[in-house]
Amino acid sequence: MPWFGQLKGVVFSVKIGYKSLCEDPQARESDSESAEVHRSMWKDVWRLNVLVKIKHFLWKSCTNLLPTKENLLKKTIISENVCHLCSEHLEDVIHAMWGCTKVRQVWQRSFGWLDHNLIAEGSFPNLVRLVQTKPSVFPLFAVMAWAVWHHCLRQRLPLARSVVGAIKWRPPSENVVKINFDGALFRELDCAGLGVVICNSEGLVLVALSEKIMKPQTAELVEILAARRAVLFSIETGFHNSVFEGDSTSSCSFSNVGRQDNAVAHALAQRARLSVPLKDWTLACRYAEDTEDVIDVSGLMTYLLVCSSSSKST
Structure with missing residues (x-):
């Protein structure tokens, strides 16, 4: 419908155009039937x-x-x-x-x-x-x-x-260790957790870390601190020939995997919620003493789940 400025001194706006269309008998007659059919269809759909x-x-x-x-x-x-x-x-x-x-x-x-x-x-x-x-x-x-x-x-x-599901956790090559890391933010406790696990070429856990820290400002910063802690942990434990792997896509340029393929490090980070004192470097050693078994990734994951469930029950 063209606008011919029927009202002197009135600047055209969408509101004025809408009102003009509503007041046009020809437009109302042509649209009334289709609009009624449309309303009837939607009433039946929502009912x-x-x-x-x-x-x-x-x-x-x-x-x-x-x-x-x-x-x-x-x-x-x-x-x-x-x-x-x-x-x-x-x-x-x-x-x-x-x-x-x-x-x-x-x-x-x-x-x-x-x-x-x-x-x-x-x-x-x-x-x-x-x-x-x-x-x-x-x-x-x-x-x-x-x-x-x-x-x-x-x-x-x-x-x-x-x-999407093609990336899976794989052991490193011979004479190399793989270091998985993750961070977790506990807003209700005003703190955060870092988890690191080091495995050899056979997939056996060499050492693991679960550490509680003060809450950083953002979740991205938690992941960055987890990556930093993983590097420091490899130096402290003497594993220099290492590859690093985490599940954050935004914090650093290490190898990225899905959460399911970084499950042990994630569970260690979550376990830091329960850590007393703040550092727990002997987790893998305690598991070996309790079970007298060789520690692998699946075994450590099972141990973490048992610890988590028992802590919640108490």
């Missing part, structure tokens, strides 16, 4: 007797907010938008959930009364409106659509999951 996450999923589907390949390509996250299931069509919302030849059989039994090919050329909101004409099957449709979409994601992401 569904399904999990809230499925209602949110329908909302995202109808507003094209799902991470389909079409949307990911628009954001330059991926380089192609072809459906990875059928390799025949671009993956938008209606194709991923309904039009793909690999998912048609899922819908055939309960929704065979819908014209599959015609709907595949339309939009997902139009499909929702058609299903809403039979309220008894609308909850089933919502759950099935959610399951189909997550199946699509699982088929698309196995490679990404394997890459």
Whole structure:
């Protein structure tokens, strides 16, 4: 609607333009029917007797907010938008959930009364409106659509999951020790903990450290202090031919691994909450005296878990 400055001396604003549109009889007449249909659709969606996450999923589907390949390509996250299931069509919302030849059989039994090919050329909101004409099957449709979409994601992401989980703790090469370190912040106690564990090429624990310190200002500083303590600990214990490994991506340039692959150092840092006195360098030695076993990473982890649970129970 063009602005011709009907009101002299009034500067155009979004508010004035909105009011002008609302007062325009022609605009109200053209929009009233579609707006009513839209409101009716959303009322039925939010009244569904399904999990809230499925209602949110329908909302995202109808507003094209799902991470389909079409949307990911628009954001330059991926380089192609072809459906990875059928390799025949671009993956938008209606194709991923309904039009793909690999998912048609899922819908055939309960929704065979819908014209599959015609709907595949339309939009997902139009499909929702058609299903809403039979309220008894609308909850089933919502759950099935959610399951189909997550199946699509699982088929698309196995490679990404394997890459993320590919880094695992590995023993160092011969004549080298690996030093894992981590830090933990205990805000409620106004202190922090540092954990360091040194292992040889066979994965056996040589010595470990759990130390409580005064609380630094940030979590990043805790990780930096843990890295510094690991270097000092290697000098104090005489292990000079060392590689260092931690799970912080922002504190330093040592080798980075996931939290699960730095579990022993993390558990030592957490155990510092219970350390009295502040330093506990004899942890590994006490474990050996108690069990008379060779100390390895898994054994030390078990010991730490037992110590933690017994301390909580007392």
